[in-house]
Amino acid sequence: MQDKDNPRSGYNNVLQQDTSSAASLLTSTKDILTSLDLSAPLVKLAEALGPFIRVDAVSLKLNNLTEELLLLKRGDTFKQEIIYGSRITASGSFASEAMLSNSPSILHEIAANTQFSFPSYVAEEKFQSLVALPLTSGTRQTGILTIYLKESADVSSDVLAIVSIVANVTATAVENTQLVSRIEKNYFSTVEALTAAIEAKDAYTRGHSKRVTQFAITLAERFGVSETDIRNLQYGATLHDIGKIGISGKILNKNGRLTEAEYEVIKKHPVIGERIIERVDFLQGARPIVRGHHERFDGTGYPDGLRDEEIPFLARISAVVDFFDALTSDRPYRRAYSAEQALLMVRESIGREFDPVVAREFLEMGPVLAAAYQEAPVPVLEI
Numbered sequence: 534m535q536d537k538d539n540p541r542s543g544y545n546n547v548l549q550q551d552t553s554s555a556a557s558l559l560t561s562t563k564d565i566l567t568s569l570d571l572s573a574p575l576v577k578l579a580e581a582l583g584p585f586i587r588v589d590a591v592s593l594k595l596n597n598l599t600e601e602l603l604l605l606k607r608g609d610t611f612k613q614e615i616i617y618g619s620r621i622t623a624s625g626s627f628a629s630e631a632m633l634s635n636s637p638s639i640l641h642e643i644a645a646n647t648q649f650s651f652p653s654y655v656a657e658e659k660f661q662s663l664v665a666l667p668l669t670s671g672t673r674q675t676g677i678l679t680i681y682l683k684e685s686a687d688v689s690s691d692v693l694a695i696v697s698i699v700a701n702v703t704a705t706a707v708e709n710t711q712l713v714s715r716i717e718k719n720y721f722s723t724v725e726a727l728t729a730a731i732e733a734k735d736a737y738t739r740g741h742s743k744r745v746t747q748f749a750i751t752l753a754e755r756f757g758v759s760e761t762d763i764r765n766l767q768y769g770a771t772l773h774d775i776g777k778i779g780i781s782g783k784i785l786n787k788n789g790r791l792t793e794a795e796y797e798v799i800k801k802h803p804v805i806g807e808r809i810i811e812r813v814d815f816l817q818g819a820r821p822i823v824r825g826h827h828e829r830f831d832g833t834g835y836p837d838g839l840r841d842e843e844i845p846f847l848a849r850i851s852a853v854v855d856f857f858d859a860l861t862s863d864r865p866y867r868r869a870y871s872a873e874q875a876l877l878m879v880r881e882s883i884g885r886e887f888d889p890v891v892a893r894e895f896l897e898m899g900p901v902l903a904a905a906y907q908e909a910p911v912p913v914l915e916i
Protein backbone atom coordinates (compact mmCIF):
# COMPACT_ATOMS: atom_id res chain seq x y z
CA MET A 534 0.00 0.00 0.00
CA GLN A 535 1.45 3.32 -1.02
CA ASP A 536 1.83 6.09 1.51
CA LYS A 537 0.54 9.10 -0.44
CA ASP A 538 2.12 11.65 1.87
CA ASN A 539 5.57 10.19 1.60
CA PRO A 540 7.24 10.99 -1.74
CA ARG A 541 9.93 8.38 -1.11
CA SER A 542 7.28 5.66 -1.03
CA GLY A 543 6.31 6.52 -4.61
CA TYR A 544 9.95 6.69 -5.61
CA ASN A 545 10.55 3.17 -4.27
CA ASN A 546 7.55 1.78 -6.14
CA VAL A 547 8.75 3.10 -9.47
CA LEU A 548 12.27 1.88 -8.80
CA GLN A 549 10.96 -1.61 -8.17
CA GLN A 550 8.94 -1.54 -11.38
CA ASP A 551 11.78 -0.47 -13.60
CA THR A 552 15.24 -1.11 -12.23
CA SER A 553 17.10 -0.45 -15.47
CA SER A 554 15.54 3.01 -15.82
CA ALA A 555 16.36 3.60 -12.18
CA ALA A 556 19.98 2.57 -12.69
CA SER A 557 20.34 4.94 -15.62
CA LEU A 558 18.65 7.65 -13.55
CA LEU A 559 21.21 7.22 -10.78
CA THR A 560 24.11 7.34 -13.25
CA SER A 561 22.67 10.50 -14.78
CA THR A 562 22.23 12.02 -11.33
CA LYS A 563 25.93 11.49 -10.66
CA ASP A 564 26.76 13.03 -14.06
CA ILE A 565 24.54 15.99 -13.27
CA LEU A 566 26.33 16.61 -9.99
CA THR A 567 29.79 16.46 -11.51
CA SER A 568 28.99 18.64 -14.50
CA LEU A 569 30.71 22.00 -14.71
CA ASP A 570 28.92 23.44 -17.70
CA LEU A 571 25.90 25.55 -16.82
CA SER A 572 23.49 24.07 -19.35
CA ALA A 573 24.83 20.50 -19.23
CA PRO A 574 22.96 19.60 -16.02
CA LEU A 575 19.71 20.54 -17.74
CA VAL A 576 20.46 18.31 -20.72
CA LYS A 577 21.30 15.45 -18.40
CA LEU A 578 18.19 16.06 -16.33
CA ALA A 579 15.99 15.93 -19.41
CA GLU A 580 17.69 12.73 -20.59
CA ALA A 581 17.50 11.12 -17.15
CA LEU A 582 13.79 11.75 -16.90
CA GLY A 583 13.15 10.31 -20.37
CA PRO A 584 11.95 6.88 -19.16
CA PHE A 585 9.55 8.47 -16.66
CA ILE A 586 8.08 11.51 -18.34
CA ARG A 587 8.07 12.86 -21.89
CA VAL A 588 10.05 16.08 -21.55
CA ASP A 589 9.75 18.56 -24.41
CA ALA A 590 11.48 21.44 -22.67
CA VAL A 591 12.91 22.32 -19.29
CA SER A 592 13.38 25.75 -17.88
CA LEU A 593 15.32 26.60 -14.79
CA LYS A 594 15.20 29.79 -12.81
CA LEU A 595 17.38 30.07 -9.75
CA ASN A 596 16.88 32.86 -7.24
CA ASN A 597 20.47 33.99 -7.64
CA LEU A 598 20.37 33.94 -11.45
CA THR A 599 18.90 36.88 -13.34
CA GLU A 600 18.33 34.79 -16.43
CA GLU A 601 16.09 31.84 -16.92
CA LEU A 602 17.75 28.91 -18.62
CA LEU A 603 15.56 27.14 -21.12
CA LEU A 604 16.32 23.89 -22.83
CA LEU A 605 14.14 22.78 -25.71
CA LYS A 606 13.84 19.37 -27.20
CA ARG A 607 13.74 19.27 -30.96
CA GLY A 608 13.62 15.93 -32.73
CA ASP A 609 15.43 13.21 -30.88
CA THR A 610 18.09 15.21 -29.09
CA PHE A 611 17.99 18.07 -26.67
CA LYS A 612 19.14 21.36 -27.99
CA GLN A 613 21.02 23.43 -25.48
CA GLU A 614 19.19 26.60 -26.18
CA ILE A 615 19.55 29.05 -23.38
CA ILE A 616 17.15 31.89 -23.55
CA TYR A 617 18.38 34.84 -21.61
CA GLY A 618 16.20 37.63 -20.45
CA SER A 619 13.07 35.59 -19.88
CA ARG A 620 12.06 36.38 -16.34
CA ILE A 621 9.65 34.65 -14.08
CA THR A 622 7.50 37.48 -12.89
CA ALA A 623 7.08 38.01 -9.18
CA SER A 624 3.41 37.17 -9.28
CA GLY A 625 0.75 36.04 -11.68
CA SER A 626 2.71 33.20 -13.29
CA PHE A 627 1.98 29.58 -12.59
CA ALA A 628 5.63 29.08 -11.65
CA SER A 629 5.56 31.82 -9.03
CA GLU A 630 2.31 30.44 -7.59
CA ALA A 631 3.99 27.02 -7.33
CA MET A 632 6.88 28.66 -5.50
CA LEU A 633 4.48 30.23 -3.04
CA SER A 634 2.76 26.91 -2.39
CA ASN A 635 6.20 25.21 -2.18
CA SER A 636 4.94 21.99 -3.73
CA PRO A 637 5.10 20.44 -7.22
CA SER A 638 2.17 21.58 -9.38
CA ILE A 639 0.81 20.37 -12.69
CA LEU A 640 -1.11 22.53 -15.13
CA HIS A 641 -3.11 21.07 -18.04
CA GLU A 642 -4.30 22.90 -21.17
CA ILE A 643 -2.04 25.90 -20.82
CA ALA A 644 -3.50 27.68 -23.85
CA ALA A 645 -7.01 27.67 -22.38
CA ASN A 646 -5.80 29.03 -19.08
CA THR A 647 -6.25 32.76 -18.64
CA GLN A 648 -5.59 32.86 -14.94
CA PHE A 649 -1.81 32.95 -15.30
CA SER A 650 0.73 34.68 -17.53
CA PHE A 651 3.37 32.62 -19.35
CA PRO A 652 6.65 33.39 -21.16
CA SER A 653 6.14 33.92 -24.90
CA TYR A 654 7.93 30.66 -25.82
CA VAL A 655 5.09 28.66 -24.22
CA ALA A 656 2.66 29.76 -26.94
CA GLU A 657 5.30 29.66 -29.70
CA GLU A 658 6.21 26.07 -28.90
CA LYS A 659 2.57 25.03 -28.43
CA PHE A 660 3.15 23.40 -25.06
CA GLN A 661 0.01 21.72 -23.71
CA SER A 662 0.93 21.24 -20.08
CA LEU A 663 3.62 21.87 -17.53
CA VAL A 664 4.98 20.58 -14.27
CA ALA A 665 6.38 23.27 -11.94
CA LEU A 666 8.82 22.10 -9.28
CA PRO A 667 9.95 24.47 -6.55
CA LEU A 668 13.59 23.70 -5.69
CA THR A 669 14.95 23.57 -2.20
CA SER A 670 18.31 23.19 -0.58
CA GLY A 671 17.76 22.27 3.06
CA THR A 672 14.96 24.60 4.11
CA ARG A 673 15.92 27.30 1.61
CA GLN A 674 13.95 27.70 -1.61
CA THR A 675 16.51 28.15 -4.37
CA GLY A 676 14.42 28.48 -7.52
CA ILE A 677 11.99 26.70 -9.78
CA LEU A 678 12.27 24.12 -12.49
CA THR A 679 9.51 23.80 -15.05
CA ILE A 680 9.02 20.86 -17.37
CA TYR A 681 6.96 21.58 -20.49
CA LEU A 682 5.11 18.93 -22.42
CA LYS A 683 3.47 19.07 -25.81
CA GLU A 684 0.95 16.49 -24.67
CA SER A 685 -1.33 16.37 -21.70
CA ALA A 686 0.71 15.73 -18.55
CA ASP A 687 -0.43 12.42 -17.19
CA VAL A 688 1.99 12.43 -14.29
CA SER A 689 1.53 10.02 -11.39
CA SER A 690 2.58 10.95 -7.87
CA ASP A 691 5.36 8.33 -8.15
CA VAL A 692 6.85 10.07 -11.16
CA LEU A 693 6.36 13.48 -9.59
CA ALA A 694 8.39 12.30 -6.58
CA ILE A 695 11.26 11.16 -8.82
CA VAL A 696 11.18 14.32 -10.87
CA SER A 697 11.33 16.46 -7.72
CA ILE A 698 14.37 14.61 -6.41
CA VAL A 699 16.26 14.86 -9.70
CA ALA A 700 15.25 18.51 -10.09
CA ASN A 701 16.79 19.32 -6.72
CA VAL A 702 20.00 17.50 -7.66
CA THR A 703 20.09 19.56 -10.85
CA ALA A 704 19.63 22.80 -8.95
CA THR A 705 22.51 21.87 -6.65
CA ALA A 706 24.65 21.08 -9.68
CA VAL A 707 23.86 24.43 -11.27
CA GLU A 708 24.68 26.20 -8.01
CA ASN A 709 27.99 24.32 -7.85
CA THR A 710 28.73 25.31 -11.43
CA GLN A 711 28.06 28.93 -10.62
CA LEU A 712 30.34 28.78 -7.61
CA VAL A 713 33.18 27.15 -9.55
CA SER A 714 32.80 29.62 -12.40
CA ARG A 715 32.87 32.53 -9.92
CA ILE A 716 36.09 31.21 -8.42
CA GLU A 717 37.57 30.71 -11.91
CA LYS A 718 36.51 34.19 -12.95
CA ASN A 719 38.13 35.79 -9.93
CA TYR A 720 41.30 33.81 -10.42
CA PHE A 721 41.38 34.55 -14.12
CA SER A 722 40.96 38.29 -13.47
CA THR A 723 44.05 38.12 -11.29
CA VAL A 724 45.95 36.31 -14.02
CA GLU A 725 44.75 38.82 -16.61
CA ALA A 726 46.04 41.60 -14.41
CA LEU A 727 49.36 39.77 -14.38
CA THR A 728 49.32 39.61 -18.18
CA ALA A 729 48.62 43.32 -18.33
CA ALA A 730 51.60 43.83 -16.02
CA ILE A 731 53.82 41.89 -18.44
CA GLU A 732 52.54 43.89 -21.36
CA ALA A 733 53.27 47.08 -19.45
CA LYS A 734 56.81 45.76 -18.94
CA ASP A 735 57.09 44.99 -22.66
CA ALA A 736 55.89 48.22 -24.28
CA TYR A 737 55.76 46.67 -27.74
CA THR A 738 53.14 44.07 -26.97
CA ARG A 739 50.39 46.16 -25.37
CA GLY A 740 47.00 44.61 -26.10
CA HIS A 741 48.75 41.73 -27.89
CA SER A 742 47.30 38.93 -25.73
CA LYS A 743 43.76 40.25 -26.10
CA ARG A 744 44.00 40.47 -29.89
CA VAL A 745 45.64 37.04 -30.16
CA THR A 746 42.89 35.56 -28.00
CA GLN A 747 40.11 37.20 -30.01
CA PHE A 748 41.38 36.07 -33.41
CA ALA A 749 42.59 32.66 -32.25
CA ILE A 750 39.04 31.97 -31.05
CA THR A 751 37.58 33.22 -34.36
CA LEU A 752 39.97 30.96 -36.25
CA ALA A 753 39.28 27.95 -34.01
CA GLU A 754 35.53 28.42 -34.44
CA ARG A 755 35.98 28.11 -38.19
CA PHE A 756 37.24 24.58 -37.49
CA GLY A 757 34.19 23.87 -35.31
CA VAL A 758 36.20 23.02 -32.20
CA SER A 759 34.42 22.13 -28.96
CA GLU A 760 33.33 24.61 -26.28
CA THR A 761 36.02 23.17 -24.03
CA ASP A 762 38.66 23.97 -26.64
CA ILE A 763 37.34 27.51 -27.00
CA ARG A 764 37.63 27.90 -23.23
CA ASN A 765 41.15 26.48 -23.25
CA LEU A 766 42.03 28.88 -26.04
CA GLN A 767 40.55 31.78 -24.10
CA TYR A 768 42.87 30.97 -21.22
CA GLY A 769 45.86 29.74 -23.20
CA ALA A 770 45.99 32.57 -25.73
CA THR A 771 45.50 35.18 -23.01
CA LEU A 772 48.35 33.67 -21.05
CA HIS A 773 50.59 32.53 -23.90
CA ASP A 774 53.38 34.98 -23.04
CA ILE A 775 52.95 34.92 -19.27
CA GLY A 776 56.42 33.37 -18.97
CA LYS A 777 57.87 36.72 -20.04
CA ILE A 778 57.36 37.79 -16.46
CA GLY A 779 60.49 35.78 -15.78
CA ILE A 780 62.52 37.52 -18.50
CA SER A 781 64.53 40.67 -17.86
CA GLY A 782 62.86 43.90 -19.02
CA LYS A 783 66.23 44.93 -20.44
CA ILE A 784 66.07 42.07 -22.91
CA LEU A 785 62.35 42.43 -23.64
CA ASN A 786 62.71 46.14 -24.39
CA LYS A 787 66.15 46.09 -25.94
CA ASN A 788 66.44 48.85 -28.50
CA GLY A 789 67.99 46.81 -31.25
CA ARG A 790 68.37 43.24 -32.42
CA LEU A 791 68.89 40.57 -29.78
CA THR A 792 72.19 38.76 -29.44
CA GLU A 793 72.20 34.99 -29.70
CA ALA A 794 72.50 34.69 -25.90
CA GLU A 795 69.63 37.10 -25.32
CA TYR A 796 67.47 35.22 -27.79
CA GLU A 797 68.19 32.01 -25.87
CA VAL A 798 66.85 33.73 -22.72
CA ILE A 799 63.68 34.88 -24.52
CA LYS A 800 63.16 31.32 -25.75
CA LYS A 801 62.65 30.18 -22.18
CA HIS A 802 59.33 32.02 -21.77
CA PRO A 803 57.04 29.17 -22.96
CA VAL A 804 58.51 26.79 -20.38
CA ILE A 805 58.46 29.42 -17.63
CA GLY A 806 54.84 30.17 -18.57
CA GLU A 807 53.83 26.55 -18.36
CA ARG A 808 55.48 26.27 -14.97
CA ILE A 809 53.48 29.27 -13.72
CA ILE A 810 50.13 27.68 -14.59
CA GLU A 811 50.91 23.98 -14.13
CA ARG A 812 49.38 23.68 -10.68
CA VAL A 813 46.15 25.46 -11.52
CA ASP A 814 43.42 22.92 -12.20
CA PHE A 815 41.28 24.84 -14.64
CA LEU A 816 44.32 25.97 -16.68
CA GLN A 817 45.46 22.43 -17.52
CA GLY A 818 43.98 22.71 -21.02
CA ALA A 819 45.86 25.96 -21.56
CA ARG A 820 49.28 24.39 -20.94
CA PRO A 821 49.85 23.02 -24.47
CA ILE A 822 49.13 26.48 -25.88
CA VAL A 823 51.45 28.29 -23.49
CA ARG A 824 54.23 25.76 -24.03
CA GLY A 825 53.67 25.17 -27.74
CA HIS A 826 52.96 28.56 -29.28
CA HIS A 827 56.53 28.91 -30.67
CA GLU A 828 56.77 25.42 -32.13
CA ARG A 829 57.11 25.43 -35.92
CA PHE A 830 55.49 23.03 -38.33
CA ASP A 831 58.87 21.98 -39.79
CA GLY A 832 60.24 21.08 -36.34
CA THR A 833 62.60 24.04 -35.98
CA GLY A 834 60.63 25.82 -33.27
CA TYR A 835 61.05 25.81 -29.50
CA PRO A 836 61.06 24.62 -26.72
CA ASP A 837 60.51 21.00 -27.83
CA GLY A 838 61.16 21.06 -31.58
CA LEU A 839 57.82 19.34 -32.23
CA ARG A 840 56.70 19.00 -35.84
CA ASP A 841 53.51 18.58 -37.86
CA GLU A 842 50.69 17.17 -35.80
CA GLU A 843 52.89 16.56 -32.78
CA ILE A 844 52.21 20.22 -32.10
CA PRO A 845 48.86 20.49 -30.27
CA PHE A 846 46.18 21.88 -32.59
CA LEU A 847 45.34 24.87 -30.39
CA ALA A 848 49.05 25.75 -30.24
CA ARG A 849 49.17 25.66 -34.08
CA ILE A 850 46.19 28.02 -34.12
CA SER A 851 47.78 30.37 -31.59
CA ALA A 852 51.14 30.34 -33.39
CA VAL A 853 49.81 31.79 -36.63
CA VAL A 854 47.71 34.48 -34.91
CA ASP A 855 50.60 35.37 -32.57
CA PHE A 856 52.98 35.72 -35.54
CA PHE A 857 50.51 37.91 -37.45
CA ASP A 858 49.85 40.20 -34.50
CA ALA A 859 53.55 40.52 -33.67
CA LEU A 860 54.25 41.62 -37.26
CA THR A 861 51.56 44.27 -37.10
CA SER A 862 53.07 45.75 -33.94
CA ASP A 863 56.03 48.09 -33.78
CA ARG A 864 59.27 46.62 -32.55
CA PRO A 865 62.36 48.45 -31.30
CA TYR A 866 64.17 47.54 -34.51
CA ARG A 867 61.35 47.95 -37.08
CA ARG A 868 58.01 49.61 -37.66
CA ALA A 869 54.79 47.63 -37.79
CA TYR A 870 53.83 45.90 -41.02
CA SER A 871 50.36 46.47 -42.43
CA ALA A 872 47.81 43.67 -42.06
CA GLU A 873 48.10 42.97 -45.80
CA GLN A 874 51.90 42.69 -45.60
CA ALA A 875 51.65 40.48 -42.51
CA LEU A 876 49.15 38.18 -44.25
CA LEU A 877 51.55 37.86 -47.16
CA MET A 878 54.29 36.84 -44.75
CA VAL A 879 51.99 34.23 -43.21
CA ARG A 880 51.36 32.85 -46.71
CA GLU A 881 55.10 32.65 -47.38
CA SER A 882 55.64 30.71 -44.14
CA ILE A 883 53.03 28.02 -44.82
CA GLY A 884 54.46 24.56 -44.34
CA ARG A 885 57.66 25.82 -42.74
CA GLU A 886 56.39 27.77 -39.80
CA PHE A 887 52.69 26.99 -39.87
CA ASP A 888 50.29 24.13 -40.37
CA PRO A 889 49.09 24.64 -43.99
CA VAL A 890 45.46 23.86 -43.13
CA VAL A 891 45.41 26.26 -40.20
CA ALA A 892 47.31 29.02 -42.01
CA ARG A 893 45.10 28.82 -45.13
CA GLU A 894 42.00 29.13 -42.99
CA PHE A 895 43.59 32.13 -41.28
CA LEU A 896 44.26 33.73 -44.66
CA GLU A 897 40.56 33.31 -45.45
CA MET A 898 39.97 35.72 -42.55
CA GLY A 899 42.06 38.35 -44.39
CA PRO A 900 39.30 40.94 -45.01
CA VAL A 901 38.09 40.68 -41.38
CA LEU A 902 41.65 41.08 -40.10
CA ALA A 903 42.48 43.96 -42.44
CA ALA A 904 39.35 45.81 -41.28
CA ALA A 905 39.95 45.09 -37.59
CA TYR A 906 43.58 46.14 -37.66
CA GLN A 907 42.78 49.29 -39.59
CA GLU A 908 40.02 50.31 -37.20
CA ALA A 909 42.06 49.68 -34.09
CA PRO A 910 45.66 50.54 -34.84
CA VAL A 911 48.16 48.40 -32.99
CA PRO A 912 50.24 50.01 -30.25
CA VAL A 913 52.75 52.59 -31.29
CA LEU A 914 56.32 52.75 -30.09
CA GLU A 915 56.47 54.43 -26.72
CA ILE A 916 60.00 55.11 -25.56
Ligand SMILES: [Fe+2]
Pocket residue numbers: 773774802826827
Ligand atom coordinates in the same frame (compact mmCIF):
# COMPACT_ATOMS: atom_id res chain seq x y z
FE1 LIG B 1 55.60 34.05 -27.08
